[in-house]
Amino acid sequence: MSKIFLLAFAVMIFGSAGPSHGMDFPIASPLERFEKRLDEVEGYLDIAAKKKGVENQMRYLDRSGIRDVLTELQNLFWLYSKRYGRFRKFRDVMKDLEDHISHLGDYKKYLRYAEQVDADTEQRYKEKLDHEISLYRNYLKNSDWLKPGHPLIRRIREELRKTDWPSxxxxxxxxxxxxxxxxxxxxxxxxxxxxxxxxxxxxxxxxxxxxxxxxxxxxxxxxxxxxxxxxxxxxxxxxxxxxxxxxxxxxxxxxxxxxxxxxxxxxxxxxxxxxxxxxxxxxxxxxxxxxxxxxxxxxxxxxxxxxxxxxxxxxxxxxxxx
Missing domain, CATH: 1.20.120 (Four Helix Bundle (Hemerythrin (Met), subunit A))
Known part of the structure; x- marks a missing residue:
């Protein structure tokens, strides 16, 4: 039986700890905020992992909606990092991938600007884009993001599920x-x-x-x-x-x-x-x-x-x- 189900069942039977002023809470636990977004990230990663070659995986992630979810997770981990200091490292993990996706998009856009100027400017920004692609490619190869079974996400879930959440x-x-x-x-x-x-x-x-x-x-x-x-x-x-x-x-x-x-x-x-x-x-x-x-x-x-x-x-x- 999943922990989320147990939490939801406990809230349904006993209510949340402490006074609630009659509020109708949309979640059973703060954990839900993280779980549903991690589910979304895993969905995007599953599709990316099926693509042949790192370039195709990068291309898919660039066009998918994963960046928005990573941004929300960054902010979630930041919100709770004051209470749970270990969450800072999870925020950084989300930020690393989101930054690579973001930078790739930025340099593609800058190259389009440069193409309207002259050949030298275009070449200069093409080299910058190639460098960014190389950094992103190496990052994906050396990280756990696309490994089978999502070991990175699994470790984060384990930490989240053992957290002593407030009422x-x-x-x-x-x-x-x-x-x-x-x-x-x-x-x-x-x-x-x-x-x-x-x-x-x-x-x-x-x-x-x-x-x-x-x-x-x-x-x-x-x-x-x-x-x-x-x-x-x-x-x-x-x-x-x-x-x-x-x-x-x-x-x-x-x-x-x-x-x-x-x-x-x-x-x-x-x-x-x-x-x-x-x-x-x-x-x-x-x-x-x-x-x-x-x-x-x-x-x-x-x-x-x-x-x-x-x-x-x-x-x-x-x-x-x-």
Missing amino acids: LEADRNYLLKRVAKKLKKMHREEYDFNLVEEGWHELRRDVRRFEYLNDAMDGLVTPSPDIACPLGGPVNGRKKDRARKQDAYNCHVAPCLVKKLSQADDELLELKKAGAWHEASGKDIPPGMYERVKKIHTELIESKVYLHLASQLKDCRTAEAR
């Missing part, structure tokens, strides 16, 4: 607190806006961080029209409403905050594409593009989007957690 309510409060702290840190983060990859890309990665983390938490945080937009007002302006919605599993936040991050993400993506094209072409990036990236960041900080969002996550935590 569902404690888990919910922990996740909300963890993300809120990350948002506050993002408010203080500084970036080098003179660099596309190390500056612009890192800013966009952080802007998307909330979306990534929320995906990993299966949409725990949900925009709701019932929550007024706090922009322009003081942070912590909802203290009097903290008791509201505590019986609901989902944490409701102001839609304007999520929209603000989404708009910044969209604009940063276009700017990053344009910046990458200029770099691949050997052309100077127009000063106005640097200024626009900096302005996006400044607007997020001055409007206190991260801080407002962190405050609303705090409001969602049940009274015992505060």
Whole structure:
């Protein structure tokens, strides 16, 4: 009998440990968040392993949906790494494969930009792409990702299944607190806006961080029209409403905050594409593009989007957690 079934049965019969405020939890244990994603990864790996040759395996993984699942697992392991330090190594494992897939896609895109410039630029980026392919090929050959029986995934599952998971309510409060702290840190983060990859890309990665983390938490945080937009007002302006919605599993936040991050993400993506094209072409990036990236960041900080969002996550935590 599987451990997940036993956990689900125990919750059904006895309920989760500790008070639940009448919440209808969508999972029987935090373990489920990991198990279902590891199942997806195994599915992709099974198909890849049947392809003949490493190049075909790489090509399949590049076109499959495994990168999104690896990203969610990275963020899941990060979320819980504060409580379970050994999870950091699992996050790194997921990041290694996701990085190779990501870098391969990036250099293919850069090569397409370079092809529009001249033969020398095209050759230079072709060599960079070939180098990235070589790194990726060696990584797959020397790792356990595609070995029969999924020994890497099996080891991770074993570690996860022997973990002493918290009650569902404690888990919910922990996740909300963890993300809120990350948002506050993002408010203080500084970036080098003179660099596309190390500056612009890192800013966009952080802007998307909330979306990534929320995906990993299966949409725990949900925009709701019932929550007024706090922009322009003081942070912590909802203290009097903290008791509201505590019986609901989902944490409701102001839609304007999520929209603000989404708009910044969209604009940063276009700017990053344009910046990458200029770099691949050997052309100077127009000063106005640097200024626009900096302005996006400044607007997020001055409007206190991260801080407002962190405050609303705090409001969602049940009274015992505060």
